[in-house]
Amino acid sequence: MRYMLLTHYSEGDGLRQNEEAVAAAMDAMAAYAATLEAAGVLVAAEVLGSSESSTTVSLVTGELRIQDGPFADTKEQLGGVFVIEVADPDAALAWAQQAPPVRWGSVEIRPVATYAVAGVWVE
Template structure:
């Protein structure tokens, strides 16, 4: 089964890091991505552009509304994602716990392609 790991973090946190700290975090993400790939679990993933570049689309009353910026105002923004293959939710949660984002943000884990509960 595939799972989406959504990585949420405080965008300002990256800019507060020194250059060596940023390099250390990048190495941690590269190692994590390598571990996913070596285990055959990696299906895709990427970091995302700043939330300031987001555009939100909503259709209300038959009219399309396009708004600049993210819809939800929160301290932590969606910063990136991984799509992984895991035999079950417990395995997906174990991968999420190993992700560097778990130590400086939040990771939301969702199964992909499962029908909604009744």
């Protein structure tokens, strides 16, 4: 079963202001990705740019709304995702607990209901 590990962090904390801390965090994330890959569970991993560089598009009210930045007004922002394929929720939880962002933010675990492979939707 596929799960998405969504990493969240506070963009305004000291981690982003200290070059050594940023380098250490990047090294930890690279090592974590390598561990997932070596275990054969990594499907994909992406790191997102800062929320300041994002644009949110919405048509919920019936009127097109284009907003600079993220839609959610929160202290923590989505920083990246890992898609993993594991046997069950307990395995996903075990991998999430090892993710470096649990030390400076949080990791949200979500099952992935469907995905596309070569243009075909698979459940």
